[in-house]
Amino acid sequence: MDTKSLIIDITTTLFQQKGYKGVGLNEILKVCNISKGSFYHHFPNGKEEALIACLQSMSEAITSDIEDIFNRYPTTEEATKKMIEKVIGIFEREGTITSCTISSIVSEMESLSDQVRHTCSDLYIKMQRIYSAKLAADGFSKETANSIAVMMNASIEGAIMLCLTQNSSEPLTVISNLLPKLLKKV
Amino acid sequence: MDTKSLIIDITTTLFQQKGYKGVGLNEILKVCNISKGSFYHHFPNGKEEALIACLQSMSEAITSDIEDIFNRYPTTEEATKKMIEKVIGIFEREGTITSCTISSIVSEMESLSDQVRHTCSDLYIKMQRIYSAKLAADGFSKETANSIAVMMNASIEGAIMLCLTQNSSEPLTVISNLLPKLLKKV
DNA sequence: GTCTATAAGCAGATAGAC
DNA sequence: GTCTATCTGCTTATAGAC
Numbered sequence: 557m558d559t560k561s562l563i564i565d566i567t568t569t570l571f572q573q574k575g576y577k578g579v580g581l582n583e584i585l586k587v588c589n590i591s592k593g594s595f596y597h598h599f600p601n602g603k604e605e606a607l608i609a610c611l612q613s614m615s616e617a618i619t620s621d622i623e624d625i626f627n628r629y630p631t632t633e634e635a636t637k638k639m640i641e642k643v644i645g646i647f648e649r650e651g652t653i654t655s656c657t658i659s660s661i662v663s664e665m666e667s668l669s670d671q672v673r674h675t676c677s678d679l680y681i682k683m684q685r686i687y688s689a690k691l692a693a694d695g696f697s698k699e700t701a702n703s704i705a706v707m708m709n710a711s712i713e714g715a716i717m718l719c720l721t722q723n724s725s726e727p728l729t730v731i732s733n734l735l736p737k738l739l740k741k742v
Numbered sequence: 743m744d745t746k747s748l749i750i751d752i753t754t755t756l757f758q759q760k761g762y763k764g765v766g767l768n769e770i771l772k773v774c775n776i777s778k779g780s781f782y783h784h785f786p787n788g789k790e791e792a793l794i795a796c797l798q799s800m801s802e803a804i805t806s807d808i809e810d811i812f813n814r815y816p817t818t819e820e821a822t823k824k825m826i827e828k829v830i831g832i833f834e835r836e837g838t839i840t841s842c843t844i845s846s847i848v849s850e851m852e853s854l855s856d857q858v859r860h861t862c863s864d865l866y867i868k869m870q871r872i873y874s875a876k877l878a879a880d881g882f883s884k885e886t887a888n889s890i891a892v893m894m895n896a897s898i899e900g901a902i903m904l905c906l907t908q909n910s911s912e913p914l915t916v917i918s919n920l921l922p923k924l925l926k927k928v
Numbered sequence: 929g930t931c932t933a934t935a936a937g938c939a940g941a942t943a944g945a946c
Numbered sequence: 947g948t949c950t951a952t953c954t955g956c957t958t959a960t961a962g963a964c
Contacts, residue, residue: 559947559948573852574850574852574853575761575763575850575853577761577763577764578763578850578852578853580938580939580940581938581939581940581941582938582939582940590948590949591948591949591950592940592941592942592949592950593942593943593944593947593948593949593950594947594948596941596942597947597948598947602940602941603941652852659845659848659849659903660849660850660852662845662849662903662906662907663761663845663846663848663849663850663903664760664761664764664846664849665906665907666759666760666838666840666846666906667759667760667761667764673907673909677907680904680907680908703916703919703920704920706901706904706912706913706916706917707897707917707920709900709904710896710897710898710900710901710904710913710917711893711896711897711900711917712896712900713899713900713903713904714895714896714897714898714899714900714901714903715896715900717845717848717849717896717900717903718866718892718895718896718899720848720852721848721851721859721862721863721866722863722866723859726892727892727896730892730893731892731893731896733889734889734893737923737924737926737928738920738923740923742923745929745930766956766957767957767958768956768957768958776930776931777930777931777932778931778932778958778960779929779930779931779932779960779961779962780929780930780931782959782960783929783930788958788959789958
């Protein structure tokens with residue numbers, strides 16, 4: 557594995573855990589076991605350039621995970637249930653679920669560049685597109701599918717924040733049980 | 743108004759906008775127009791002590807706002823609708839809604855003290871208690887009321903994050919329109 | 929209760945050797 | 947491509963005068 561990929565991999569986790577401002581360059585160098593010179597060779601524009609690369613890495617990892625699950629199960633209801641189960645599984649194994657969200661970056665956006673905002677926005681849109689396509693296949697109108705996709709995205713992201721705050725996977729369990737209500741055709 | 747309250751008021755906004763790590767002590771002093779000596783007189787244990795005070799201030803402001811609205815409207819559905827309308831109004835007037843959430847702090851929690859985590863958790867529990875009480879009054883069983891309250895909390899917090907990311911109040915509008923589906927008694 | 933001066937350490941970033 | 951040495955500016959925090 558090359559150095560650049562190593563930096564992206566390790567730094568992605570650090571950013572997800574502690575946020576952008578919460579991770580110092582020296583910490584990155586230490587954990588990656590590299591020098592400043594090496595870091596700046598791969599990211600000439602410094603830490604924020606690394607952040608963008610990490611966000612793209614998170615985006616790929618998260619969307620491909622979701623796509624995988626949504627391709628494996630026939631309905632949105634089943635796929636969503638399995639997806640949340642997977643996140644809960646990660647929580648129970650690793651003790652945290654920061655790897656499943658970019659909320660640590662989103663929350664700092666106000667002080668970061670517009671490129672960061674766009675990269676975050678892109679990820680959310682991609683997630684919602686996956687949900688929306690499945691919902692349309694379930695028979696919802698395009699408009700309704702889009703609305704439910706936003707609601708799914710919001711409630712899952714919000715529930716992840718609640719889980720992190722309460723140190724418990726319960727909020728995710730609760731919304732997993734309630735989401736079917738949203739997927740009823742009235 | 744005394745200095746301590748002034749510091750708490752101004753710093754609360756800064757923390758909500760930029761997160762804990764994102765706000766330097768010098769910035770606080772500058773905006774409050776006070777000196778280091780004055781700051782450390784009121785908060786001998788430094789910045790994190792100020793954060794706890796600010797979190798309590800946010801907690802009071804947010805819960806009393808919600809309580810106010812939930813007392814004014816007869817059903818959860820109406821109250822929720824009005825509450826989200828209010829947040830959207832703030833977004834349209836101020837261009838942001840960081841004042842309505844503690845997500846910036848929640849996202850940094852992994853690197854902060856356990857006291858911070860508890861204070862954040864407390865706020866979420868208080869919000870859910872207000873929702874849950876109203877839902878019980880609407881006729882839901884205690885258990886169901888608690889579940890829906892978690893879902894409301896998660897989806898609203900999540901939607902706020904989406905709004906901040908997309909620079910648009912649309913996600914809040916979408917969930918406001920969908921929440922009634924959750925409040926249907928099956 | 930507020931001020932200034934000071935301190936030790938770390939931030940992100942650069943230069944230039946190898 | 948990786949290294950060390952260095953730089954500037956900022957970080958939180960303290961001491962002590964007023």
